[in-house]
Amino acid sequence: MGKKGKKEKKGRGAEKTAAKMEKKVSKRSRKEEEDLEALIAHFQTLDARRTQVVETPCSPPSPRLNASLSAHPEKDELILFGGEYFNGQKTLLYNELYTYSIRKDAWTKVDIPNPPPRRCAHQAVAVPQGGGQLWIFGGEFASPDGEQFYHYRDLWVLHLATKTWEQVRSPGGPSGRSGHRMVAWKRQLILFGGFHESTRDYIYYNDVYTFDLDTSTWTKLSPSGTGPTPRSGCQMSVTPQGSIVIYGGYSKQRVRKDVDRGTQHGDMFLLKPEEGREGRWAWTRINPSGAKPSPRSGFSVAAAPNHQTLLFGGVCDEEEEESLQGDFLNDLYFYDPARNRWFAGQLKGPKAEKRRRRRGKRAEPGTADKQEVEGPGAPEPLEVVREVVSEAGTVVTIKQVLAAPSSAGRPASDDDEDSPDEAGVPTVEPSPRSNAMLAVKHGRLYLYGGMFEAGDRQVTLSDLYCLDLHKMDAWTALVEADPENQEWLEETDSEEDSDEVEGAEGGGEDDEDDEDEEEEEDDDGGEHHPSVMPGEPFVDYLPRTEQYWVKLAREAAAPGAQEKRVLRSAQAMAKAFFEASA
Template sequence: MGKKNKKEKKGAGKEKTIQKTEKKANKRAKKELAEKGEDDIEKMIAEFQEKDRRKTQVIEEKCPPPSPRCSMSLTAHPDKEELIMFGGEYFTGNKMYLYNDLLVYNIKKNDWLKVTAPNAPPPRSAHQAVAVRQSGGQLWIFGGEFASPTQSQFYHYKDLWLFSLKEKKWEKVSAPGGPSARSGHRMVQCKKQLIVFGGFHDNLRDYKYFNDAYAFNLDTYTWVQLVVNGNAPSPRSACVLATVADQGKVLVYGGYSKERVKKDVDVGKIHADMFILTPEGKVKEGEQPGKWKWISVKQSGSRPSPRSGFSLAVVGGNKAVCFGGVFDEEEGDEQLNGKFYNELYFLELDTGRWFDARLRGKKTASEKKKRRRRKENETGNVEDGESGSESEEGENDMDMGEEEIRKLAIDKEGTEGDLGDSGDVENDKDVNNEAGMEVDGVTSENSGVGMKEGANSVSMETEQGVESVFKVTIGAQGGENSAMEGFDGATGSEDQAVNVFMPAPRMNALMAVKNGVLYLYGGIFEDGDKQYTLSDMYSLDTNKMEEWNTIIESNLKDLVWVESDSSSGEEMEEGAKGGDSDSDSDDDDDDDLDIDFSDAPERPINEAIKDYFARTKDYWVSKAKEYCDSEGMTLAEKKLEKLAKEMCQESFD
């Protein structure tokens, strides 16, 4: 009985501590919002919606290229030569901006159009958008997040929106049974359904990653959570999701998640595994699958090294192109450095096979003529009087058909990259994870996957901290991929080394494909603690794979980052001046830390809190350690210093 009562008391004490911590956090949050002059986040969103409700007409006007932003959506129009951009966010280092504008890029005219329509969704980022041909063209948007200007508040959406591309009209679709509020999820069209997978929810105090899957029926406007058998991918966000054309299947690759290993200590995990979500059993024509199953994919070919922020766009024929990404080299819970990439890969969606995508460089007329003459001499098909000029114009360097390519690949590997139920991952290359970050889906002891010699991983340093463009020499590579000569961008040993322009390394680039042309917009590059939002734009013909075309040039002068380190000291000073705390005065004693500060160094009346803390930092850090030891916590150095600052401030409140 005594032991039981002791356990109950211990449990009650822990619960009381949690409630006390929660109460204190709420009190501090209210005070901080009051000091910053910031409204409650739901009130902000309501104000945006009310403002949009007052709009009564559709306005279409030409506009300059989009202002800097990231985590928006970029979607190819299902019928027209247009790309549709919606929403996004822009963080300057001390302030967050959110958008809900709809911008249309006309590919042929190379200009932008801003479409303003009544009843638009509130501003958001990290949402998903899918365009379908139904009813003259529709843009579907689900989920996302909203952050306050100071990033002290976050709100996740679970709403579904429809924009009629024909009528220029927004509609909020009310359909019960859909996914919970989230961002960082992925959504694709699979026949007459929208499939949503993964994502995360974070309220600054706790977070949760998802691995559930939902389907929205485009005919009946109803949600259903998929019943899926088999071993599912672990919860994650920011994965790549693609439909396997005409097969009713969906491929999931990679992603990122965090795991709490102990109080206030999180470990990031980069996922490098691959799965297929496929209907289970026979599905009658015109009906939706009732059951699904997860199948683990054995990847093969020239696999990318582990990374997050990887971008994917389907180019057709069950092929996708992938670009960029970042690998955060971590030690324990301290992030040390981010390695950014600007490599291109092709992925066969139905086999899980990877290929290096290398640019040939644009050939001159004389080079094309020499190559054509060589081919004609080899085949003996030279005809008298043939100039060859017309055929040179239309040459796209496709030397082999796909069947020949596939045969060569099978002969070399003995397999096509089978889809099996095994969770093992086939590694055709050496694995090399240089850091201690956990990597999921890689079976090698070292974790990670190595790159071919000359792969474009770059660590860029300039006076401004980032470089906008650079030159890379990409030469002929033999071995496994030589069998893929003629496959979109996979070249053989015949090619000469060429100097080609490549977009700068980045993560979370926006990509869309229209008529075989890949369009790449923006992304993020980090330099230490600075995060730069890119707003450049490029195109690449994936049939020719010759060179990138610059649509919007990158300009280092446009990259903005405002240091916000001083703001913490100013906020501490403002907080020390007091505020409206009468309503909570009865609870002040209960909320104070249970540590004696009577031996604290003396503070002159005219000394600002931030100056006082800088002068007596060692004392407050020692008190923070004392508190952590009493609570059985272990904090990283930065978090410990943050706690020390809070203690210093509260001791003078």
């Protein structure tokens, strides 16, 4: 009883501290928000001039980030709303509404009377009720200089069938915030987390609210168990069993005056409704297996086929007291809630094209059928991959490429190597970025915009890519954009920035040379581990090659790992390779 009472008292103390901090932030930000309310009211006056719905075919939207991209629940369309753009000196906010016709590959700007005020970092959820609805909550408005912020706490619904906006006024909802996450659950919306920031203070949230779509009422949940710490920008998804998954996110805390430290969270939690207790929920921390994403923030999330959740890109920041550096990413991961496991999204690529590139020959017109009649092509190398988990939890992948013998036992000719023209073909894929907008429709992933940094320059993107999640063969560029043509008003060394942007896009000649070298290395057989001699038992193989495997295990181990754990990992790696070679 004593321990329980002490724990409950500690919990109440944390709640009081959070409440005091929120009150402090609200008081200091009230003056800022009053200043911005006048600017927001001015924009709303301009919006009030719209008296009818006007749909105008247009070119793709201008560059932006922190907008929302949603799949229309009834039509083959994507819906883009809001967002922000920074040109080096001025921050622009949008409340424009665009639709993208998937079948026609065409954009339309839709002007509807009485829209929500301009905003970014809001949340939008599409539901099929009433012929299709798009629900929007929160987000933020920034002053043109980007120094002051207004955080919305309003709730809007776009009736897609009638093309009308409606503000839904319901008491008891979440406080003003941005960076929160919201999903549809049965006939409710569930909202988690986010943050509120003023010039001098900020606060992150880990509260949970539900909004009933039938009664239009908010309810604040008080789940049992230990849930996630306050954060924004996390992954939030619904499992087939009706639970809510929360993964990752970002938060920061003040370590001393004028010095903040950010945290890129990598933990995962399950918010599950309690059986037989309507309205009661419980938090549980879960530890998924598989190839987990590296720590990052600014990643994007969408619901994938087979009840999986996909995660794309983001930025891995390295924070120091006076600087912030980061690596932008364009990798893809899938989370399978049924198996509680992460998978790295690997593109298969067109098989015929891969075979042609490995052999270094282009398919001549009319020769494909002839090759099929004459028989199959040269046998391809066999790749054997094993994963070894050490005691320290490190997952080490051992790859062995077994070269297939050429037909008739003859040695491979020079034609079997990739020609420079073939090896230098650029891969079509989104460049590394954070804060991209994702939507999935009919098993296809659509990716729009986002940003990356080149030196002191922020490059905001407006390109559009598509990936078939069933085939996982290749990205398709639907809209291409050249960041070099983007307006940037800050005084910078243009030549240096140009080089950095080109490097981030991966379009330089040096990059192509590197790709050629990498492909040549792959053709040579990948990693060359010590081979197993004919008839050699493992008890003889291990002493002969142990130093090699210890070196490999030490490179893969965490800094400061104990030597005995490194040795055990090395032995496990050697055994896995030995068995794969048998």
